[in-house]
Amino acid sequence: MTSSQPKRYVRRHLVMRDTPVRLSEFVDEYRQELRCSREEAAFASADIFRPLMAGHTVLSVETCRVANVLDHEAHRDTGGLQAVRLIRYFELQALSKSKREPFILVEDDSGIELPVSDAAIYFSPSLLTRLIEEHLGPQTPHFICNGDFYKKQGGDAPATEKEQLRLREIHTVQRLTGALVAMVAAAARQDEACRVILNSKICEKDSAGKGPYAIAESLAFIADRLGISDFPDTDTVARYLPLKRKGA
Structure with missing residues (x-):
């Protein structure tokens, strides 16, 4: 049985740039x-x-x-x-x-x-x-x-193209989830935050039938009213939301 060893990073071979x-x-x-x-x-x-x-x-x-x-x-x-x-x-x-x-x-x-x-x-x-x-x-x-x-x-x-896309999506998802957690925490602590969310379009009766861009707009509205700055732009958020359901 082998003992567990701490993970070691393999240093990449780098060609250093000439200028600062x-x-x-x-x-x-x-x-x-x-x-x-x-x-x-x-x-x-x-x-x-x-x-x-x-x-x-x-x-x-x-x-x-x-x-x-x-x-x-x-x-x-x-x-x-x-x-x-x-x-x-x-x-x-x-x-x-x-x-x-x-x-x-x-x-x-x-x-x-x-x-x-x-x-x-x-x-x-x-x-x-x-x-x-x-x-x-x-x-x-x-x-x-x-x-x-x-x-x-x-x-x-x-x-590679896949590596670039992976890095970009990781950063975007980290920002998006971090901002959503901050929104939930703010709503739990403040009555005013609850009112902001309830007054947003995301809580309207037909919100389930709205497309991803409309939902992203509502999330951006909530983040702005709660003073949460680290929230991606509306187009970016819409890409990570489910498409509008048929018949909704």
């Missing part, structure tokens, strides 16, 4: 890799850094440095970038419907906060890859570690 990863380009590059909406890519980007909060509340200046917008070799004196601010930055990219949020707060060596352009924040591909794989296993987005290499090969992504 710029924060201002992070979401768009991840969106291209996942082939999803910018909103979904922004929330997925935040999810990359959430597990780091346990042991790396501050990213070292070697991993994430503040430079000049036009010179990524420059190095401004800071105390490192707080992971919670980085997560909040990505959430704002998803929540801002009219424009991209272009600034993030950092602290200088004396602890004074100052806003910095996201175009001046650079990640070390190798150190960020090591940090992500330390917490998530071999799940580093390809654009972080070898994006430049594949761009030189004609833009072909290393992941």
Whole structure:
């Protein structure tokens, strides 16, 4: 009888990109890799850094440095970038419907906060890859570690179409189920939440006969009224709902 051994991740063979990863380009590059909406890519980007909060509340200046917008070799004196601010930055990219949020707060060596352009924040591909794989296993987005290499090969992504679809659907389902759980918890705690749900179209008599888009609209209405921001857009939610039943 063999003893159970802890699962070990097999480190992938990576071809490191030549240039650092710029924060201002992070979401768009991840969106291209996942082939999803910018909103979904922004929330997925935040999810990359959430597990780091346990042991790396501050990213070292070697991993994430503040430079000049036009010179990524420059190095401004800071105390490192707080992971919670980085997560909040990505959430704002998803929540801002009219424009991209272009600034993030950092602290200088004396602890004074100052806003910095996201175009001046650079990640070390190798150190960020090591940090992500330390917490998530071999799940580093390809654009972080070898994006430049594949761009030189004609833009072909290393992941197959099925892998890209799987990653995209996992992120979407995680956001959708997380938001639905938050909606249920809010309804259990607040009478006002119950009234919001009862007043939505989802509780109308003929709701069972409505199509997935109408139901998705109702869910989005409830999420908005309850202040739940991490809810996918209506088109996305409709794809994960059953089709209208015949005769309903």
